[in-house]
Amino acid sequence: MATLVETxxxxxxxxxxxxxxxxxxxxxLGVMRMIxxxxxxxxVAGAYIASVVTQGAGVHALTSLIVxxxxxxxxxxxxxxxxxxxxxxSNVFAPLLVTFGLSVVIQxxxxxxxxxxxxxxxxENISQVGFDIGGVSIGLLPLLSAGVSVGLFALTHAIVxxxxxxRQSRAVADDPSTARLVGIDDKNFFAIVTGFALAATAxxxxxxAIRTPFSPTAGPERLLYSFEAVVLGxxxxxxxxxxxxxxxxxxxxxxxxxxxxLGPFFGHLVFLVILLARPQGLFAKAAR
Amino acid sequence: MTGRAVAAERGANGRALHGALKxxxxxxxxxxxxxxxxxxxxxxxxxxxxxxxxxxxxxxxxAWNLLAGYGxxxxxxxxxFIGVGxxxxxxxxxxxxxxxWVALPFATVCTAVAALISAWPMFRLAGAYxxxxxxxxxxxxxxxxxNTGWLGAGAGMPLEMISSFDRxxxxxxxxxxxxxxxxxxxxxxxxxxxxxxxLALKSVRDSEVAxxxxxVPAIHAKLALWVIAGSIAGTAGAVSYMSxxxxxxxxxxxxxxxxxxxxxxxxxxxxxxxxxxxxxxxxFALREAFAGFGSWYFIGLGSLAVVMMIGAPGGAWSLAQRxxxxxxxxxxxxxxxxxxHPEAIRS
Amino acid sequence: MLRTESLCASYGLFQALFDVxxxxxxxxxxxxxxxxxxxKSTLFRSIVxxxxxxxxxxxxxxxxxxNASERRQLKRGIALVPEGRxxxxxxxxxxxxxxxxxxGRAGIWSIDRILAELPILSSLSARxxxxxxxxxxxxxxxxxxxxxxxxxxxxxxxxxxxxxxAVDDVYALLRKVRSAGSGIMxxxxxxxxxxxxxxxxxxxxxxxxxxxxxxxxADRSSVxxxxxxx
Numbered sequence: 001m002a003t004l005v006e007t008x009x010x011x012x013x014x015x016x017x018x019x020x021x022x023x024x025x026x027x028x029l030g031v032m033r034m035i036x037x038x039x040x041x042x043x044v045a046g047a048y049i050a051s052v053v054t055q056g057a058g059v060h061a062l063t064s065l066i067v068x069x070x071x072x073x074x075x076x077x078x079x080x081x082x083x084x085x086x087x088x089x090s091n092v093f094a095p096l097l098v099t100f101g102l103s104v105v106i107q108x109x110x111x112x113x114x115x116x117x118x119x120x121x122x123x124e125n126i127s128q129v130g131f132d133i134g135g136v137s138i139g140l141l142p143l144l145s146a147g148v149s150v151g152l153f154a155l156t157h158a159i160v161x162x163x164x165x166x167r168q169s170r171a172v173a174d175d176p177s178t179a180r181l182v183g184i185d186d187k188n189f190f191a192i193v194t195g196f197a198l199a200a201t202a203x204x205x206x207x208x209a210i211r212t213p214f215s216p217t218a219g220p221e222r223l224l225y226s227f228e229a230v231v232l233g234x235x236x237x238x239x240x241x242x243x244x245x246x247x248x249x250x251x252x253x254x255x256x257x258x259x260x261x262l263g264p265f266f267g268h269l270v271f272l273v274i275l276l277a278r279p280q281g282l283f284a285k286a287a288r
Numbered sequence: 289m290t291g292r293a294v295a296a297e298r299g300a301n302g303r304a305l306h307g308a309l310k311x312x313x314x315x316x317x318x319x320x321x322x323x324x325x326x327x328x329x330x331x332x333x334x335x336x337x338x339x340x341x342x343x344x345x346x347x348x349x350x351a352w353n354l355l356a357g358y359g360x361x362x363x364x365x366x367x368x369f370i371g372v373g374x375x376x377x378x379x380x381x382x383x384x385x386x387x388x389w390v391a392l393p394f395a396t397v398c399t400a401v402a403a404l405i406s407a408w409p410m411f412r413l414a415g416a417y418x419x420x421x422x423x424x425x426x427x428x429x430x431x432x433x434x435n436t437g438w439l440g441a442g443a444g445m446p447l448e449m450i451s452s453f454d455r456x457x458x459x460x461x462x463x464x465x466x467x468x469x470x471x472x473x474x475x476x477x478x479x480x481x482x483x484x485x486x487l488a489l490k491s492v493r494d495s496e497v498a499x500x501x502x503x504v505p506a507i508h509a510k511l512a513l514w515v516i517a518g519s520i521a522g523t524a525g526a527v528s529y530m531s532x533x534x535x536x537x538x539x540x541x542x543x544x545x546x547x548x549x550x551x552x553x554x555x556x557x558x559x560x561x562x563x564x565x566x567x568x569x570x571x572f573a574l575r576e577a578f579a580g581f582g583s584w585y586f587i588g589l590g591s592l593a594v595v596m597m598i599g600a601p602g603g604a605w606s607l608a609q610r611x612x613x614x615x616x617x618x619x620x621x622x623x624x625x626x627x628x629h630p631e632a633i634r635s
Numbered sequence: 636m637l638r639t640e641s642l643c644a645s646y647g648l649f650q651a652l653f654d655v656x657x658x659x660x661x662x663x664x665x666x667x668x669x670x671x672x673x674x675k676s677t678l679f680r681s682i683v684x685x686x687x688x689x690x691x692x693x694x695x696x697x698x699x700x701x702n703a704s705e706r707r708q709l710k711r712g713i714a715l716v717p718e719g720r721x722x723x724x725x726x727x728x729x730x731x732x733x734x735x736x737x738x739g740r741a742g743i744w745s746i747d748r749i750l751a752e753l754p755i756l757s758s759l760s761a762r763x764x765x766x767x768x769x770x771x772x773x774x775x776x777x778x779x780x781x782x783x784x785x786x787x788x789x790x791x792x793x794x795x796x797x798x799x800x801a802v803d804d805v806y807a808l809l810r811k812v813r814s815a816g817s818g819i820m821x822x823x824x825x826x827x828x829x830x831x832x833x834x835x836x837x838x839x840x841x842x843x844x845x846x847x848x849x850x851x852x853a854d855r856s857s858v859x860x861x862x863x864x865x
Contacts, residue, residue, distance in 0.1 A: 098598060179723075
């Protein structure tokens with residue numbers, strides 16, 4: 001059985017992938033104050049797109065990103081512009097129920113097109129390679145996923161801090177009505193933000209597809225992990241989401257040590273317990 | 289609270305129930321009711337099973353609608369209660385060798401207790417976070433049950449005590465239970481909304497800040513709502529599984545319960561009592577019509593829900609209301625619109 | 636000339652403004668006075684697009700521009716400094732200006748020029764905007780509106796809660812804006828200040844214009860009457 005240290009490290013690496021799942025959710029929540037229930041299904045859709053590209057063009061899974069990222073950006077942009085812009089800022093229900101309906105549509109569309117069978121993307125040169133670091137066995141794929149995750153979080157952080165779009169995001173997140181007052185054009189801007197969120201999610205989708213066999217109904221579980229990462233980290237806190245993801249990853253793998261089917265259960269349990277103790281999340285919005 | 293106030297409140301609630309029964313009589317008119325009660329004698333088992341589905345799903349939709357439409361609590365994890373209620377029924381009946389119908393009220397109590405306990409973590413979340421949080425709750429419970437040997441783990445449990453009934457009786461009693469659950473939930477919902485709790489909820493729904501400032505105990509109202517809605521859903525779920533005779537974690541804790549409830553309420557009209565009635569009829573009509581289309585049926589349903597939320601958030605009932613404004617249950621309170629004529633100011 | 640013509644505005648069932656007709660010309664300062672709830676903020680918000688009104692209720696030059704979005708009105712050269720300043724807490728002073736500049740029009744009020752006119756601010760430009768004093772924040776808020784290079788600047792309650800020295804700074808800035816050619820409307824609680832800093836004034840009472848005239852000629856008792864509705 002793997003050592004405790006190995007489980008912890010692999011938990012952190014898995015957690016980094018969960019953090020990446022949560023990144024897109026964190027961005028939409030922060031800027032548009034909306035939870036996209038279809039977020040998990042969009043991850044799975046991305047996985048299917050990557051699968052199609054990989055098989056169709058005969059390229060490596062990571063190369064498929066060249067197609068998957070722009071496609072998902074476009075999907076996000078379109079989704080926001082055609083559907084979600086109509087329900088942003090209104091009551092609690094509308095965005096939840098619209099994205100809930102969307103979730104059902106996506107799952108069933110995927111089922112129609114791809115059947116209910118599970119599939120995965122083969123990338124043996126990553127998924128079967130591992131290193132032995134100080135007696136601990138670590139796979140290349142988890143390391144790569146963690147690296148990509150950290151990189152994307154850092155990129156997002158830089159964009160939020162230094163670019164015009166980042167400033168606008170922070171302004172809208174602070175005070176949507178005053179943001180309108182200084183001329184921020186909601187509709188187009190939100191579309192770009194959602195596009196970016198989905199583009200980041202594309203990376204998560206491809207890495208996930210290589211790592212785990214997926215099927216059309218795998219979406220909801222991804223959403224729950226993303227959600228837990230975001231809430232644990234503290235709403236409005238980007239790096240909080242990253243650490244939230246790490247916590248879920250570690251909790252799941254530690255749980256799986258106890259009993260192999262109970263990984264996700266422990267993740268949910270840790271989430272609920274932390275929620276009871278600190279409802280605002282571990283790192284509430286960075287006070288300014 | 290003074291003695292007079294308490295008596296007044298009891299009086300108000302009593303009148304509310306009385307009023308609700310009076311009004312519900314319009315809809316559950318004696319003829320329809322009699323016809324439904326007599327069904328086991330002229331309908332076949334297939335029809336009874338279908339109606340059990342209709343009535344229990346209607347009750348669940350009512351519960352979801354109560355939470356969302358009147359309490360502002362969107363609970364994507366409502367199926368938590370269905371699983372808890374059905375497992376409570378089966379385990380109590382099996383372990384204590386109780387007649388399932390005797391065990392049913394205990395299952396309701398279990399669900400209510402589950403609601404009380406779950407409120408502690410869940411009410412720490414608000415809005416969309418509450419919505420997904422309840423989903424986490426349902427998921428964690430599902431997994432827990434799935435891994436619990438004495439609950440049958442993945443294969444679930446049968447309802448042992450029901451085999452002592454002959455087939456006709458069993459079908460009839462389950463059918464009548466579902467009718468009672470459906471009708472009872474309706475009466476309970478209407479009574480509640482016409483009571484002080486209902487007024488409190490409506491004021492919180494309109495403006496929580498104002499309600500709190502006026503002394504409306506928002507948290508108590510929401511908790512009461514959560515317990516009532518949860519109990520309705522749990523009881524309906526329990527009766528539903530009486531019909532299928534076997535309860536499994538994946539089925540009873542399945543999101544599709546909540547999804548169906550959501551579709552019914554969205555299609556019919558959130559925040560009205562007539563909405564779920566219309567929605568249930570539409571839902572089952574669509575289901576029977578398009579059953580053969582597999583995934584396309586759900587794609588259509590999902591798209592319809594999306595379109596309705598964007599275009600007609602009040603659902604089919606609000607669309608109909610534009611042509612025929614009726615308030616079937618006497619719940620809506622209309623504020624008279626004051627025509628203000630401020631005097632011209634002399635400069 | 637920016638005008639409203641018989642403007643009516645409501646919040647749901649509650650009507651806040653009744654047939655309000657006001658105007659402001661480029662280069663002039665117009666004061667809007669009135670008790671709390673008289674409708675002053677609502678009037679500004681109607682002009683600038685935050686509250687929906689009839690299309691011909693707001694006229695710019697000869698063009699009816701009512702009911703447009705805030706962004707449209709900014710592009711037409713109308714900017715609002717909102718009540719309570721409402722700076723973005725997650726942005727620095729400079730970033731508050733940058734966000735507005737990027738979404739406004741080009742013109743003489745570049746960020747450099749704004750900071751030059753307000754030397755106190757240039758040393759604070761990297762601070763989070765809400766970490767400044769009330770008076771400094773008000774200057775930033777005006778600067779933020781200026782960054783959009785408006786022809787008409789609407790200032791809602793610019794001196795509320797500020798020390799007299801800070802108020803002086805604010806009005807000094809407004810004078811510079813006026814001499815650069817913009818028309819300014821100010822909502823000001825301090826009636827004497829309002830009248831001394833403006834060319835003309837309107838007094839609102841319960842959503843109607845109760846009194847108007849040249850500020851220099853204003854007679855205190857008739858202003859008080861119009862203000863209080865006695």
